[in-house]
Amino acid sequence: MTETETENKDEKKLTLSRPKKLELKKTVETGQVRQSFSHGRSKTVTVEVRKKRTYERGASGRMTKVDGKLVEEAAPAPAPVAAESVPTPEAIPEEPSHANLTDQEKAVRVKALQEALKAEEENKRLEAERLEREKKEAEERKRRAEEEAKNPPPPAPEPKQAPPAKATKPAPAPASMPLPPSEKPDAKPAPKPAAKAAEEAKLKRAKEEQQRKTPTRGRGGDQRRRSGKLTIAAALDDNERTRSLASVRRAREKEKQKLRQATGADAKKIIREVTLPEIITVQELSNRMAERGADVIKSLMKMGEMATINQTIDADTAELVIEEFGHTVKRVSDSDVEIGLVGEDDSDENMQQRPPVVTVMGHVDHGKTSLLDALRATDVAGGEAGGITQHIGAYQVTLESGAKISFIDTPGHAAFTQMRARGARITDVVVLVVAADDGIMPQTVEAIHHAKAAEVPIIVAINKMDKPDADPTRVRNELLQHELVPEEMGGDLITVEVSAKARTNLDKLEEMILLQAEMLDLKANPDRACEGVVIEAKMERGRGSVATVLVQRGTLSIGDLFVSGKEWGRVRALVNDHGEQVKSVGPAMPVEVLGLNGTPSAGDDFVVVEDEQRAREISEFRERRERQARAAATKRGTLEQMFESIQAGEVKELPVVIKGDVQGSVEAIIGSLEKLGNEEVKVTVLHSAVGGVNESDITLAQASGAVVIGFNVRANPQARDMARRDSVDIRYYSIIYDVTDDLKKALTGIMAPTLRESFLGYAEIREVFRVTKVGAVAGCMITDGTVKRGAKVRLLRDDVVIHEGALSTLKRFKDDVKEVKEGFECGMSFENYDDLKKGDMIECFEIEEVAGEL
Structure with missing residues (x-):
């Protein structure tokens, strides 16, 4: 028989002796009990009872299982273990399970066995000492009982204190330990004092059981809350009560009230400083005072004001409410959001030289565009003029010497006038272009008036000197009529003879500009938040609102939050005059800004703020102010409104713009008006010319608050629409005496009565x-x-x-x-x-x- 056949013979098939169900023996007994809650509620709970497995150590030191029974026989006290009895790794018998152990594993097991034997020896020694001590205590109790039997104490009604024997009652010994002779089951009953002690112990146990069942109050002794694991005894106990959440809340509220009364928190009133705007809701007012909204409404009802929690009240009523509650008031205005928007003035040590900002003005036929192109050609960084793409209405020229000049193109002078109307002083020098063959033209005179109103120095560029009929002397003589005295005639006006076509004397013009800038000592601080002015703004497809900004001081970088007029935004891109994207720009540098939420107006300020909330507040306030101004129509446009403002003491001079049919009539009107003034009041003629009233006249009058006088002329449709929109008053006359009579009445109102x-x-x-x-x-x-x-x-x-x-x-x-x-x-x-x-x-x-x- 082969080895394989022998193995198959030894294997037995798994079969059942008789047909029955193959299952495992249950080790868990389950049952259901009914758990009771407060307010008559109950719930069925499934309880599992697991059998406890008991193990004990045998004589050989191995653990054996004892099913459901405790060993009560007293084991003989083992003799001390000698050192020779501790096994060694070589003495461990070779069992089948130990055959594959390594020497290291055997050593670990031997060490664990040695430690277990030492611990067992120590436990036996302590147990022997305890038994000896208990034996002596039992003998002492026996002796005392015999003495008490011989000398019985006087009878007492009811002993309230347990005898000393109760305190010295030994704890029951574990099942595996031998019981003392006095406490064995077959021991004789103790004498009479021992019976009294047992009765006292029984009474004490009954009292403790009663205290356990009776619920106690307070945080420390509250037994009504069930804690820990749910047991069968706890589930079957019907005497236990639970505490409701409402009771817990009431107890906590009482403790808080006692604490407030003890500390006197209610008696001490907290006085707050309440910031009060012009209009505030009742809810916001109660929040700022930290008072109940109902109390604020009651206070308003006492004043005769019926208001809801979301209704707005004026500042005067709110101030009375705040004072009634005992708080202090700090009145603020909506315009306070602009406080601190423009930073403080810079110190001299932080100032640095900046390039001058030059505005080129003049008649369109006098070569202004050609002069601008010629000046662009001198830009070292830009190369040839043909290669320059002009994206914005301003650019910067870098000269061969390294000096820089910023030029602004303002066709029609509209943007220039609107900037001055908003108080924006962005131009340092004005270059007035006059053709040498034509001389002073009406629009040239208008440009002179604009430059004088802006109070900036003027440099006259006498252009077209390459023509044969050019006469610069004639131009200088005509400038005298407008109170401009050239240096050649003893004045301080700089004149330069240039030719934009031939590109002659352009370097001299730039030199004069730099000389004028050096005299002005132009400086700015680049290390601060950016402040500038919007030169022009427009809406472009694909780019959104785009504004051309001239930085006045500080540095503008990508990512800065800014406010421009009633619009705000975040800088997404900066494009210079060459169409290149840059990361930051400094003072006197024009740049295109992308990232506005709306399109601002020319001349609006451009200020970088610290956060988005501040930008939103300023934008909303300016939009609200502009809307109120349009609704109230507070502009001084008509002559009657001007009389009212004059009588109120707001005006001490009367500005006018005069347009007539012929030059003689205009001169006669100006002469008559100049005679009306005295040392207190006077008439100021901002601009006078021959021809109809045009858009430029309305723009100038709107910027200066002037009255437009038309003598035998009328305004064109565009000017009429603009005057109606901007509330500018246009007066038409045909008799000079009517003009003087109306203006005399206005001047009389100016004078103090x-x-x-x-x-x-x-x-x-x-x-x-x-x-x-x-x-x-x-x-x-x-x-x-x-x-x-x-x-x-x-x-x-x-x-x-x-x-x-x-x-x-x-x-x-x-x-x-x-x-x-x-x-x-x-x-x-x-x-x-x-x-x-x-x-x-x-x-x-x-x-x-x-x-x-x-």
């Missing part, structure tokens, strides 16, 4: 009466003139004025009268004055305002 005193009469005090709630009342006789109620009075005593005021009461008998004439009696009382005596004289007079005369 003269105060003149007018005497009314005298009264003598014959008797003084004291009237309740009125004070002293003088019974008087009118000796001269008339006395009127509401007039001014002086009290004379011995011809000396001791009081000057107004009459509060004037009566004849019991009736109030308006006036009392000479020879009649009356009663008079003074406002806030009671020192009246018999024999005093009362002087009555009036104050009249007399308008000034030219």
